[in-house]
Amino acid sequence: MDRKRRPLNKLAVPVTSMVFMVLIIGFWHYYWTRIPNPPKPMGGDLTVQVRDFDDFQDSLAQRVKAKYGGTDNGAHFSVAVAHTSYPAGTVLDALTQTPADFRDCVPPAIPSFTASRLFPTYHMKSDIAVLANLGEKAIEGLGGAGVDLTHNSELNYSVEDVQSQIMDSASIEAIEDATSACGRFLVKHPGLRLVRGVIIGKISFTVSVDNPAKVQAKLNDLGGLTVKDDPGSSSVTVSDKKSEPVVLLLSTLSSSGSFQQPIKLEAVNRPPPNAATRRVYVQQDSSDTSGLGSRVVSAINSRTPELKVVQKIEKLPSEKMPDLAQVRFGNSADSQEANKVLSVLQTFYPRARAVRLGLAAANGQIEVWLPRAGSPTQTNLQVKDTNAGVAVAPATTPQPPPTVAPAVDSQNNSNKPVRVQPAQEQILGFWKASIPLRKSTPTDLTIHIAKVEGSQVTGWFMRGKSPSIPLEGDSSLVGSDLTLKVIFTNVYFGPIRRPDYPAVLRLTVVSGQLKGTYAEANNTGQALTFDRCAACD
Numbered sequence: 001m002d003r004k005r006r007p008l009n010k011l012a013v014p015v016t017s018m019v020f021m022v023l024i025i026g027f028w029h030y031y032w033t034r035i036p037n038p039p040k041p042m043g044g045d046l047t048v049q050v051r052d053f054d055d056f057q058d059s060l061a062q063r064v065k066a067k068y069g070g071t072d073n074g075a076h077f078s079v080a081v082a083h084t085s086y087p088a089g090t091v092l093d094a095l096t097q098t099p100a101d102f103r104d105c106v107p108p109a110i111p112s113f114t115a116s117r118l119f120p121t122y123h124m125k126s127d128i129a130v131l132a133n134l135g136e137k138a139i140e141g142l143g144g145a146g147v148d149l150t151h152n153s154e155l156n157y158s159v160e161d162v163q164s165q166i167m168d169s170a171s172i173e174a175i176e177d178a179t180s181a182c183g184r185f186l187v188k189h190p191g192l193r194l195v196r197g198v199i200i201g202k203i204s205f206t207v208s209v210d211n212p213a214k215v216q217a218k219l220n221d222l223g224g225l226t227v228k229d230d231p232g233s234s235s236v237t238v239s240d241k242k243s244e245p246v247v248l249l250l251s252t253l254s255s256s257g258s259f260q261q262p263i264k265l266e267a268v269n270r271p272p273p274n275a276a277t278r279r280v281y282v283q284q285d286s287s288d289t290s291g292l293g294s295r296v297v298s299a300i301n302s303r304t305p306e307l308k309v310v311q312k313i314e315k316l317p318s319e320k321m322p323d324l325a326q327v328r329f330g331n332s333a334d335s336q337e338a339n340k341v342l343s344v345l346q347t348f349y350p351r352a353r354a355v356r357l358g359l360a361a362a363n364g365q366i367e368v369w370l371p372r373a374g375s376p377t378q379t380n381l382q383v384k385d386t387n388a389g390v391a392v393a394p395a396t397t398p399q400p401p402p403t404v405a406p407a408v409d410s411q412n413n414s415n416k417p418v419r420v421q422p423a424q425e426q427i428l429g430f431w432k433a434s435i436p437l438r439k440s441t442p443t444d445l446t447i448h449i450a451k452v453e454g455s456q457v458t459g460w461f462m463r464g465k466s467p468s469i470p471l472e473g474d475s476s477l478v479g480s481d482l483t484l485k486v487i488f489t490n491v492y493f494g495p496i497r498r499p500d501y502p503a504v505l506r507l508t509v510v511s512g513q514l515k516g517t518y519a520e521a522n523n524t525g526q527a528l529t530f531d532r533c534a535a536c537d
Helices: 002-033 053-068 126-131 136-144 169-176 181-188 212-222 292-303 332-345
Strands: 047-049 078-081 099-101 121-125 154-166 193-208 225-228 235-240 244-252 279-285 314-316 326-329 353-356 365-369 381-385 390-395 429-436 442-453 456-463 474-478 481-488 491-493 496-498 503-510 513-519 526-529
Touching: 053 078, 053 121, 053 126, 053 244, 121 126, 126 136, 126 154, 126 353, 136 193, 136 212, 136 225, 136 235, 154 244, 169 181, 212 225, 212 235, 279 292, 292 332, 326 332, 332 353, 332 365, 429 526, 442 513
Parallel strands: 047 121, 279 314, 279 365, 326 353
Antiparallel strands: 078 244, 121 154, 154 193, 193 235, 193 244, 225 235, 326 365, 353 390, 381 390, 429 442, 442 456, 474 481, 481 503, 491 496, 503 513, 513 526
């Protein structure tokens, strides 16, 4: 028996060794030759394609309601993309986006709870992210690093370190108490909207770029952003180091004084807007003393007479104001009107942008939010509202000053590009000159040059206290000297509108100094030398 088994024992060793070696070789081959698995998207395992703003907001809402909706699947609240940092407990006006009460209804500190894997990664065109005001600093950082974010660019949007801050039932009952300051206010104003919860996180973008290493280096130099180091990848991932609101959970106050009725996000039922019903509201930082708010109102009135501008400017605390000037609208049908208002606002704040809101708003309602006092103004990039197909929203990406601009060279009369000199950049800002007109007392001529790009100038001109007039006209560029001729037609000078008024303004930039001539009604032009002023109050 032993002799018969011995050959089998002798064969068992080499067979086992061969099997073991095959397993090792197979494992080695799989490990070193397999195609690397892509990293799991932040916030979930899925990548969801979104078509437009509404599609994106609906997807966010479905996930939030599925997690926090309870037995009625969230019928007692709605979800909107966060457009600003309102804490839970903030009470918003019934129709506008302005807070009705900042403090009385805000409960003590609400604890935060981790909400990992709440959101998937969203794949979208960059204009959707810009229009929804998503990750403003991260997008701005990409623009500053030279990434061209036009409306055809695509990116992945994800949220890291997701946290939820939601008011519990006891907190809701406390603010509904009619004996409290909040309760007394709410009883008098049914229909107000309560921010009952906020989902926050670090918004991250992943975009494909031609030179990832170079872009990453520029992003690191900008600071304030987290840049993912992924050697060998053709994409760049960047996020803000600080968490920010992603979505708001909202309920509306019923006539019984209870926050148990859902808020609807579609447009408020009203007749189709017309010239008589379209309204523009202006919000300004309460600490802003520049006087630009009144000028913005005057300019919108002058350039968009078909819109009704509410003359009273709403003054709000600094912490509630955006870093960049914004034109906010809640309905896609209002994008054309938003674009008109935006074009006026950009003459004061070149980086102004339009923001599509998820909160309900009346048809034809547009809001202008001036920037926080002290915020800088830079250039802008315009993109499209994917819902309406109308250009409305300039991206937040700052564009570098042009180094070469097309212009006519007066020496050879050709279209040879002429290099823009740094002196042109030095003329941006506010200028003022005084000039006697028809032997009267001196009149102030105020000019705001917002942007010089090649031979194109953006800004406004104002005589005395008359409404501002767009600074547009024929221009030519020779070396560092820019000459601009503006003929005003159908404008207000004083209380009277003067059609085809032959006023001519010529400006010349000489070594960073603004000079020129100004003439009215075919009179001889008066020589002007402009002095700088902070905001020309």
